[in-house]
Amino acid sequence: MRESTTPYVLLGILGLFGPKSGYEIRAVIDQSVGHFWSESFGQIYPQLRRLADKGLIRQADEDAGPRERRRFAITEQGLEALEGWSRQPPRRAIPRSELAVKIFFGRFAELPNVRFMIESELRSAKQAFEVADAGELLTLAEDADDASLAYFLIITELGRVLADARRRWTERALSLLDAADAGGNRAVIEQIHDLRAADARSTRTSGRSSRKSRAKKKETRT
Amino acid sequence: MRESTTPYVLLGILGLFGPKSGYEIRAVIDQSVGHFWSESFGQIYPQLRRLADKGLIRQADEDAGPRERRRFAITEQGLEALEGWSRQPPRRAIPRSELAVKIFFGRFAELPNVRFMIESELRSAKQAFEVADAGELLTLAEDADDASLAYFLIITELGRVLADARRRWTERALSLLDAADAGGNRAVIEQIHDLRAADARSTRTSGRSSRKSRAKKKETRT
């Protein structure tokens, strides 16, 4: 990675939510984009200093003691840097999933073991869904007038959709494991065909739900 | 990260597919778990040496020249190490998505810009789905008798489900963007309610598809 995204994340938080300390920034990240980004203090504090040195942020409270809270505000320059970065297409990297790798190598573990991993993933996915769902309600309640409302909701929606997908996958994975356990490869293949059939059914159904968005699109064109 | 998973990925590939060179290992990773893991040569080659030094792998062809292909095979010791690792629960890390962050900070970009990012994601998701789908067909054709069949299919299934989720999310994101563009926050909120309604509808429908897997489960119990 030629350029770290960390500094821009810090700038973005300060830009959206006003002056914040390193500690507060971390909390805000966890509670907003926490499903898709994280920063450690070991990254945040040195980076804040660097941003301040470059003039992209400035200390908001000049009267801070040595171990006291120091809030930073984004500067005009920082805003420009943030805007410049925001326009660039995102770097996409394959997310590394150790779970996926361990399942792929499942042969070298015991079946109950693999099953347990998937069940853990199921619990994790359910919880992630609840968190995203709660976050969405909170956003609707608190940011109903915010200029970022649509963006915030797109992110909570991503959390919901992805968590739901993870949940659905765990169910399918368990059904395949069951099939393998009970009927070997033949049953596994049969189960895969069932899943494909289920997919075909749901594709047919979901075509209906796009009716509502069509109305919106018409408005945009006029 | 206390312990890298890279060495175990190399061991796993050698364990599943027999002796391979660094170059081949990379190709196999890309074509199998490529959606969920990747390794660079800068990782692979030094790591192979370390694994060989520890006796977890050994060079399969002793007669290799300086710049010739050197294949490695997993040893008994390596297999034990791999099995030990396989049993441990996976470390889970929040996948860092720069796309999500950029959208969250969408206020600082221009709307067409954000839209373009999401449309790129849509294309990427569609392509990922096709790749996963093709991989599944290949697995069904080539590994129908493999002891890992169920595990391989669980991974291709993960690729399909996740790619599909990403696709569905982009559509929703675009509908929210449209709403914001056309009717501001009020329309956005309306659109979110529409999405929730669509969710409720599909939850009701999808309950049916678990009928098939129930049959399998019954078999397992007996």
Add this chain to the structure above:
DNA sequence: GGGAACATGTAAGTCGTTACATGATTAG
């Protein structure tokens, strides 16, 4: 003979986590 793909490897440098050190403030 030349280009594409195959193939191995190193060096530099960044990125990022973890563990540690330190202290202030608040609630019970």
Add this chain to the structure above:
DNA sequence: CTAATCATGTAACGACTTACATGTTCCC
């Protein structure tokens, strides 16, 4: 008074990417 939480910061280390250097083999 003491535990939890708030709060800032550093140091060490490991992981990983990127760019570079080098050479082979195969096919046109």
